Amino acid sequence: MKKILAQAWKEFRLFRRDKLLILLAVLMPIVLMLLAGITGTLRLRNVSLLVYDYDNTPLSRTYLETYGAALTFRINPHRPQESPERALASWRGRAALIIPQNFERDFRRGAEPVVQLMIDATDSNAATALGNYAASLNTSFALQNGISRPPAKGVTLQQRLWYNPGLSDRVYFGTGGLGLMLIIFPALLGALTTAKEYETGTIIQAYASSLTAVQWILGKALLYVVIGLVEFVLCFGLGLLVFEFRFPSNPTILLVATVFYLMAGVFFGMMMGNSTGNQSAAIQGVQMGSFLLSLLLSGYLFAIRNIPIQIRWLSYCLPATHYVQIVRNSILRNAGWGTSFTPMVMLLILAFTFFFLNVVQMRKMQFKG
């Protein structure tokens, strides 16, 4: 134990000397969490809609008002003499609404006037959403103007939205962002210091010293887990201020999970450092293995169920998947141990696996005696 603490102390003194590193370790998670939480949203607002009104009658203008009143669309005039195809190809709008001549006359005749909506489908997901949205605006226009009967009322739905009644995106992305921040930086620091020992050759000293592989790894990891805990406190504070976090009634679950999670992250980073022995490669490994995979596959942005089955197993091998679930359970759902038990066990298993791999890698080189 003493040896572990001594190793951690040595690491701390190395870390303390690097002012820029300290600044980055503290500042980076906060700035990134803020950015990731605010920019990460899939809901569409203020989409620029180009309008080609060839009818220009009171009715066509009323029709346009329906679109203008929606939050999703922002109506923009088109340039004279520019075709809708060309305007869309030049990013002047995401969609173009074309109202044909005789719109009002067709309407009064009882024929169905056809309105065309051209959508830039380079972002296919947004395009589908816009198409559906336009269809529902169309229905509401018909309802308002008494063209179609109000839908028959046999059964109505009484909806209740649990855990997030305001349907706020911030809560969701904030909790995910917390998980994301805590996997990146401790893992990065772990990877960098380990790889550095290889680059500068000081790893030989560790091999030759009386420290066992387990002690060396634990000593190194201890410091970064502690730094990670500091980052956790900072990020949680930010969450309380900006992302509508609430204190869970049983904070132990969250704390225990955080420690396991940080351990998994640091061990993963050290593993990368050990196996590459090169700082820039180690960092690339961490970037791919923990940042990008966690960003995209952990359920931070897209639900895990939507990931094709062939690579879904990868999600379950990511510590972030389980941690984000625990964070959301305790902060948003305020659920107890019951739902967090399985992810907790998974976190522990992953942390231990990474640790074990580290020990194996180190042992190979350790002098016996």
Added chain:
Amino acid sequence: MPAMIRRYLALLAKEVQQLRRNRVLVIQLMLPPTIVLVIFGYALNPKVRDLRVGIVDESFTTESRAFIDALTENVNFDVIHQYQRTEEAEEALKSLDLDLFVVIPVDFSRILNRGQTADVQVVIDAVDANTAQIAQGYLELALQAYNNESFATPVSGPRRRLRLVNATHPAPPPGVPDVQPAYLYNPGLETSWHYVTGVMSIIMFINASLVASALAVKEKEIGTIEQLLMTPAQTGEMLFAKTTPVFVLMMVVLFLSLGVGMLVFGLPVRGAVWLFALAGALAALAGIGIGVMVATVSKSQQQAQLLTFFVNPPLTLLSGATSPLENMPDFFQKLSYLDPLRYMVMIVRGVTLKNAPWSALWPNLVALTVFSIVLFAISAWRFRKT
């Protein structure tokens, strides 16, 4: 002049020799465009399907079963379980076994038969606001279809008399405008195209900056920079010699990722390839510029790598490569104009998917050029000072 070129070539030969021995770097550069691109192209799918639904049917009548059938005809709903009591369903929702559940009250069929409106309760787990909203939308649609089918009263008024002629073919109510959406550029609504083009641009930029900063700071860390400074070579020549191999490798990466996109995902290339290559080259240059700049302010690789890590995610998030820019708060939208990656993403999508007209592409190209020249010039200037 020839002496300058000779010195440059000598330095270049040295860098190429060093890089050739650095196998990790080659892997580092080749892995992202192939494996990562494929994984993300397949994995990223924001569509919501297979929502897990629980049902508590307290009424247990023909009517309630018909209602449940109508709701769950939808492919997006998967009925997981029928519960006897509401508490059980609540428990299942809490332990994340369900996304939503529907409670049909005891008096459901009696109220309906009396001709009144029956209430059905739906509880949705709204932690994921986006999914919850989409689930709401699906439910509303299913309910509308059910109500129209079961309770619609025949059309009354003068129009109906006219339509009696053709009463066997019920048509939609007259006069309702019909919106016909046309999906341009991606009529099959292929999700992967959007992400593949985005990730492709991100890789160009991030990899260039990471590798360049690592290379530029390495000599400083090991101390061999002193040896270089004593040679007659100018700092500018040194910088160019250092960045040329990275640049060449990045161009290989660019076409590799385009090839993967075309072969694996059927990504169309509708515009001019040379524009794509030019944009890629400029983005690589800007990325290298950022990398070198970061390297000049840091003393060790550790600092340099962390700093690039600090710089890159904001650039990625603000570029519109993964999430639409319109969604962001106004301030961030304005900020995105300062992001060189934004222009790269526009050009890549403009060339591959859209075949955008030149008039729309050149402002992006100019912006990207300005950024890469400025970034590279600053980095050269800073590099000289070290």
